Amino acid sequence: MKCFGFAGNAVLGLCLSSSLLAAPTPERKTELLYLLAQDCGACHGMRLKGGLGPPLLPDALHQWNAEQLAQTILHGRPGTPMPPWSPFMTEQEALWLAQQLKEGISQ
């Protein structure tokens, strides 16, 4: 997918699925993984094996692609305890996190 020369908010969504997107900085990646283990871990388990929330290991997530997972991270799942995390990360950060989950995060 191609992005246009200007990067207005309306266009950002279209750019999301592009592999050309800049990844988070190394510092931010560390922060995101810490958030994942500690705060997502409150429901999904620190080792992502599940708890009140479902497991987030690659096997458990195979039916969704990274874009779909990123949307769930950002907007939550209405009717379940999963809250929207969009106040705390950008769309591309959520996508990066979703990709890490799909690939599996080494413990």
Place this chain on the structure above:
Amino acid sequence: MRLNTFLLLLALLPGSLLADCLQRGTGDMGVIIERASGSVLIIDTSAHEVLSRVEGLGDLSHASVVYSRDERYAYVFGRDGGLTKVDILCGKIVKRVLQGGNSIGGAISQDGKLVAVSNYTPGGVKVFSSDDLSLVADIPATPFKDKHSKTVGLVDAPDQRFVFALYDTGETWILDMTDPAKPALTRFTDTGRLPYDGLITPDGRYYINGLFGEDGLALLDLWHPEKGIRRILDHYGRGEQKLPVYKMPHLEGWAVAGDRAFLPAVGHHEVLVVNMRDWQAAGKIPVHGQPVFVMSRPDGRQLWVNFAFPNNDTVQVIDSETLKVIKTLKTGKGTLHMEFTPRGEEVWISVRDKDEIQVYDTRTMTLKTHFKAQKPSGIFFTDRAHRTGL
């Protein structure tokens, strides 16, 4: 000669057998969970000192602890289904079993002989001998989809009972273990949508479930179970926008002061006040964020509250008489748990991101001392051994 040899052996034996074990009372001891490293610290609450670290307890995210009635053994419930019996005098694991795939705390029976564990996977409750951790009873929860419902809010109750809730199917079960060979179940199927935790009042009479799926709580009078589940604080959030919940509140640290009980609201930045005489709403206290633990100082004079992400760097103290917040402390990010010393002169607070335990004087509400712990979460003092529901 024989007597001399015997005496010599006697003199040597205890020394060699108990070389690593402390010889002291345990009433001022406790256990702190180090969640990321799968270890626990054994601490002296009088000396503010770490006595030892015990490792090898598996995944301790969301771990909790109950104590044997002699206050010597701590039973640690891990997330990975691990149940570990730790001798706190010797700083050693006595026995460890992997009893389930994914679990969420437990309870010890009135007589101290049985330890029950609440499991998410496979959904249900298992009961073990507190002595050797051998399985005594296996109570699967109601089937839900292709599994069994997760169980939550497991507490001990008088008359050798355990009480817990079924998260997925909205039930409350009483498990009577009077005859360990014949566990007797009483089921209530109208608890409400998604009970996420439970508490029992300090006298062991009332069991309350918090509900995630609706604004209200479910009450069961264990003196009169025939009356069934009663809804209390129905529609407590009426007319208010429900806020996202970044960490589920906990009910285990019950907060009762005088006639009033204090409970965390879900999806509202409030502590709910309920009059225990008639279970009618008696007020709401606006607080800094989504409350996680609302805990009463043992004398009921103050309530200490911590909060969910992103407000988990703060603790607030509420005056139980005026219902006003009287102190806001910035303890640091990842403030996860609080535990009062048995008579309440101190509260110990775990601050995950600072790798620190902070000890506050509750009278002055000021920091008294602090020490290091690796990513600490739950703090559990031995006096819990003699309190129902903890």
